[in-house]
Amino acid sequence: MSTLVSRNPVTGEVVAEHAAADEATVREVVTRARSAGLWWTSRRPRERRDALLRWKSELVAGSADLAAVIRAETGKPTTGALLEVMLAVEHLDWAARNAHKVLRRRKVAAGVLAMNQRALLEYVPFGVVGVIGPWNYPVYTPLGSISYALAAGNAVVFKPSEYTPGVGQWLADAWARVCPEPVLQVVIGDGRTGQAVVESDVDMVAFTGSADTARRVMAACATRLTPLVVEAGGKDALIVAADADLDAAAGAAVFGGLGNAGQTCAGVERVYVVADVYDRFLAAVTEKASAVRPGADDSAAYGPMTMPGQIEVVRRHVSDALAGGGVAALGGTDSIRAPFVEPIVLTGVAEDSRAMREETFGPTLVVNPVRDVEEAIRLTNASPYGLAAAIFTRDKARGLSTARRLRTGAVSVNSVLGFAAVPALPFGGVGDSGFGRVHGADGLREFSRPKAVTWQRCRAPIDLMRFDASPRAVRTALRLFRMRHGRGH
Structure with missing residues (x-):
């Protein structure tokens, strides 16, 4: 079995070494998950809730240790790591406490034609869900799938990013301390391990990553018709109207664009400002951004680029924007000093440039x-x-009408990322940002299969569900049908 080494992105020092799971190992883990999942599904909803809440308590009690692992593997400041843990715990708590209410069996109206039937709708778990997580928010983002999949009654096989394997192992170890069955297991490795998970016998896949990788994952899932939920990044815009509070908007743009070194799928990358207030807004953004400092110390606003290759992506985008007529209001290519990138504010950038079309993630x-x-x-x-x-x-x-017209999965009015802290709201995108939802009631249903159940409580007064239906029954049914539906309203 090969070894995966995780390194501190600032110093390059080895954080830890982990055994990398090969295809055979993944198959064994999925087999164990299948058995554990049957046990988990058979638990009463209250028992599953209590187990999830015990796991939550482990995350809370160990939050400092978990934040230290996040910091070591991503380089982000401790404050950012702790904020990530706190947000993840809020969602875990909501999923645990609301799963039964959202997914419990309930009656639905049977309608006129089936008035002799009782109709029920229930949601059942898929079985084993494979979760492939990212490195930028290695707790908050994957737990958006893991928490809701577990709360819905599934077992989970979690493959963390190869840049943050220790975070994934910490989460699985915490689960093992509160539950006797391997309902949540981790498999560590690079893309080959992720491919093995996708091609294994899992019943569903939840993937977070680039749109290009998502397409490959989707193609692999297609061979077995494995259901898939995808969160594949964004190129999110912030719109500033002429009547906006410019100071608040500028502060939000800077936080949304620079937070976590810009390595946020729902962060701000484009800002469109009504011309009447453009100069004032740009001055405010430039002033606020110039005060933001990256670094390896905990007092820095943000840390390094976690994935080394992303630095060149930022360089290409900035260079392309400037070559196409854009102007650097703050910084430029000289701001890129690996592993850090200082704040860069560009303006007058052509809409067909890479900096406007592709995800920069910086x-x-x-x-x-x-x-x-x-x-x-x-x-x-x-x-x-x-x-x-x-x-x-x-x-x-205007804010609400604009939100309705934007082709996105989420919109914040007079804030950025406001939806991230609301567990009851679903999260997910459209187009190259993916499909399916995590969080909220929609997230619970995403990891469940709706099942329709009927039972006959009495004989049908007009029974057409037979080969020997009488002509009189047919005539009566047609007469009632025309009376009910033939008037056009």
Whole structure:
């Protein structure tokens, strides 16, 4: 069995060495998950809830240790790591406490034609869910799938990013301390391990990563018709109306664009500002961003680029934007000093540049002027991505109407990432940002199969579900059918 080495992205020092799971190991883990899943599904909803809440308590009690592992493997400041853990715990708590209410068997109306039937709708778990997690938020993001899959009654096989294997192992070890069965297991490795999970006997896959990798995962799932939920990044826009609180909007843009070194799928990458307030807004953003400092110490606003290859992506995007006529209001290519990238604010960037079309995933902001909010909506929706967006305006009606028209899975009005801390809201995108939802009631249902059940409580007064139905029954049924549906309203 080969070894996977995790390293600190700042120093390059070895954090830990882990045994990498090969295809045979993955098969064994999935087999164990199958048995454990049957046990887990047979537990009463209250028992599953209590186990999940005990796991939550382990995460809370060990939050400092978990944050230290996150920091060691991603380089992000401790404050950012702890915030991630806190958000993840909120969602875990909500999933545990609401699963039974959302998924319990319930009666539905049978309708006129089936008035002799009792109709029930219930949700049943898939069985074993394979979760492939990212490195940028190695707790918060995968737990959006893991927590809801477990709460829905599934067993989970979790493959963390090869950059954050220790985080995944910590989560699985914490589960083992509160549950006697391997309902949650971790398999560590690179892309080959992830491929083995996708091609194994799992009943569903939840994937977070790039759109290109998602397409390959989807193709692999297609061979077995394995259901799939995908969160594949974004190119999220923030719209600033002429009546916006410019100071608040500028602060949100800087936090949304630079937080976690810009390595946030739902972070801000594009800003469209109505021309009347463009100069004032750009000055405010530049001033606030210039005060933000990356570094390896805990007092830094954000840490390094966790994945070394992402530095060159940032460089290409910035260079392409400047070569196409864009202007650097703050920083530029000289701001890229591996493993850190200092804040970069660009303006006047062409809409067909890489910096506007492709996910940068770095601490850069593009601030472009627009004629009005209508143009901002059009440009926002022109992207193949559609994960999240934000609108700043003092007009509540305008904010809500704009949110409705944006082709995204989530929108924040007068904030950024507001939805991330609301467990009852679903999260997911459209287009190249993926499909399916985690979080909230929709997230619980995403990891369940709806099952329809009927039973006959009495004989049908007009029985057509037989080969020897009488002509009189047919005539009566047709007469009633025309009376009910033939009037056009």
